[in-house]
Amino acid sequence: MGDTTPPAAPTLETMTVENWEILGNLVKSWSTQDSIYTNGTLHPVPRTIEELRDLLVALGAGPNIPAHVDTLTVVHYRANEMVLRIPPADLIRAKEARLTQPGSTYGLPDFYEPDPIDGTQEEATPEQKLRLQARRIGDYTIAHCE
C-alpha cells in the first residue's frame, strides 16, 4: 500500500518502521513515563538518530532510516499547545513530482488498510482499538505531511 513508486520520479525517502505498534507503544511510554507499554522497561528518550535506530532495532520495530536523515529533534508538548510542524519544502516537492508519474500512489502505512478503512470499529475489541491507537501514534510521531 505504501511502497509503490515509479522509477523516474525524484526520491527523497523518509523514515518508516515495519511495526507501527511497537513504535507507538514506545512513544506512549515516553509520554506517560509508564513502562506497561514496553513490557516493563522504560527506555530513555533517544538523543541521536543512532540511538533511536538502535533502540527500534532492539525492540523489533524494523526501522528504515535513510542515511540522509542525520539529526533528531524531540518535541515534548502540552495539551494546550498546538505544535505546527512545517515540513521541508523539498519533501513536498519530491512527493508532488512523484505523484504526477503514471501509476504512482500516495502511500499510507500498511495498517490503515485492514483496520480503519475496511470497516467500522463498532465490532472492534478494546485490544484492537488500543492497537490502532498505538499504530496511529507511531505514524503521527515520525510522519511528515508531504
Add this chain to the structure above:
Amino acid sequence: MARAHGGNAWATCPMRTAGAAPSVDIAGLEGYRHILATPDAAQRSRRGTDPESLATLWRLARILHPAMPDLEREGNPAIPSGYTYLLQLAAHDCVQTPTPFWQMPQGRVAARNGRMARLRLDTLYGLGPFASPHAYAPDDARDITRSALRLGPMRRPAGATGPAPQRDIARVSGPTDAAAPPLTDPLICDPRNEDHAILAQMTALWHLVHNAFLGLSSGGRAAGPADRAREPHFAWARAATTLVYRRILRDDLLARLLHGPVQDRYRRATAADLLDPDSACPGSLPGVALEFSHGAMRAAHSMVRPEYRINAAARHGIKAALRQTSARGAAQMPLGANWIIRWSDFFDGLAPTPAANRSLLIKPRYIAALINPELFEGPAPGHGLAMQDLASAATVPLWSVDALHDAIAAQAARKGWTDAFDDQPLADAAYRHAALAAWLAARSNRFDPLPAADIASLAADPPLPFYVLFEAEHTHGGARLGPLGSILLAETFYGAMLGDPLPGEQPGQWPEPALRPALLALAGALGITVAADRLPDQAMMPALIRFVAREHGLEAADPAFL
C-alpha cells in the same frame, strides 16, 4: 493490565518460560530425512524448542534484522534478482509442506513433505492435465484434451479496448454473488507460486516456456483417439521444459550460487560420487534432507531486495509485491501493466546494460520488510522471517554445524575427495567458533546487548540457517555460498537429477551434449517432429527468455517482455 494496553515493545523474550515443548521426532515427518544419517543426540544441535533455546534464537533474530539504510546501492554483480525467484520456484519443486515447522503446536506432527518427485517441475505441472485440469487450457472447444499451461489476461488499462494480453497467470473468482467478483483463485498447480507478484510472473514465464515447446510440435499429430494423439505432444513439451530447466539449474543458477570447487565437483559427479547415497533416490522415500530444506535453502531469504524495478514505468517494494496476489489482494487482480515484468530488469544478457535488480549479497541479515507483522507474523512478535527460519530449524533439531563438518569430512574422505571444504579456514572448529563469536559481539545492540552466554552458545552451536549465511559472507563476502552451504544444496539438487534422470539425460556425462541435439533426441524418442532451428541453443535464462519471446511474438510486446 499490560496486555489490555497492548504493550508489546518487548525487551525480553515473550515466549513461554515454563513447560518445554518437545522437539519433533524425525520419524513422524514423512518425506524428510537428515543428510548422511540421522544424527545421534551428541551430533544434533542442542538448540531445540525449549524456552531457553527459543529465547537465545529470539535474541539472534533481532541481530538478523538490523537497520540497513541505502540498500538500493547494494547488489550482487554475479546474481541478478531473477535467480532469487528461480531459486524459490526450485525450492517449491523440492519441498511442499502445508504447515511451517514453527507453527506445529507442542511438537505435534502436522507437517510432511508432499513433493515426492523433485526437480521434475511438479510445482508447475501438478499431476498432469487429467489430475490437475484447472492449470491447463483446453486444446479446443470440445475440451477433450488439455496440453497447454494456462495463462490469464493482464488487467486492461483504463480506456483500452480489445482483448488484454495474456501476460498474467490465470485467475478465477470463487463462488460469489458479487457483480464484479474478485479473482480469488489462481489456476496454477502450486498456490505457493503466487506468494508474491514477482513469483507469479516467474510462473507465467515457465508456463510460456512449456507452451512454446508445445507449439513447436503441433504439426505432427498421431492417429487415434484425441487424448492419445495429444499425449506425446504434451509429454514432449513437459520433458523439453524440464530438461532445459534442469540444465539451467546446473549451468546457470548453481554456477552462480555455489562455491566454485563444490560446483565443479558435483557438475561432473555420478550418483556414486554423492556423499549421501540417499540423495540420489528422490522418487519416493527417502525424503529431502532437512539440512537442505530448513538450513541451506533459507539463505535465499537474504537475497531479497527491499524494492524492485518491474519495468520501465514501475518500481515496487517487496511488501507491495507480497500483497499483489489473489490470496492477499484479490480485488486488484489480475496484475496490471505496472506489475508485468520486463525480464531484462531481472536477468542479464537481454539488454545492453546489466539487469537493474541484483540479488542482495548473501549475509546474515534480512531486510526490514521481512519483519513486517502483517506479512510475517512469527512465533514471537517483532522478529518476522528470521525467527520463523530459526524456530523451524529448531523444531526438528538438525545436525550441529560442528558434527556436520566432521561427518561430511569423514564421508568425503571415504569417497576420495581431496578436501571437502576446499581448505577454507572455517572448516577448522576453533577458527569457526572464534569467528562467529567475533561477529556476534560486533553486532550486539547497545540497548539489548547479546549476553556473553548467548555469544558463547551461538558460536559453539550456531543454528544452521544462520551459519550458512555467515559462511557465505565470511568466505565470499556474500557473493555466493560457502562450501558447507554449497554441499547441502548440491547434494539435493544434483542428487535429484542424478537419481531420477529425464529421458535423454545421461547422469554424470561430462561434458554434456549440446542442448539442441539433446532436445532433438528427446523429440525423436517420443516420435515428435520439431523445427530444429527454432529450439533454444543454450541452457541459460537469457537464451530461454529470448526463445519464449520469439515463439510467442513478444519481442516488441507492450508491456515490454524483454
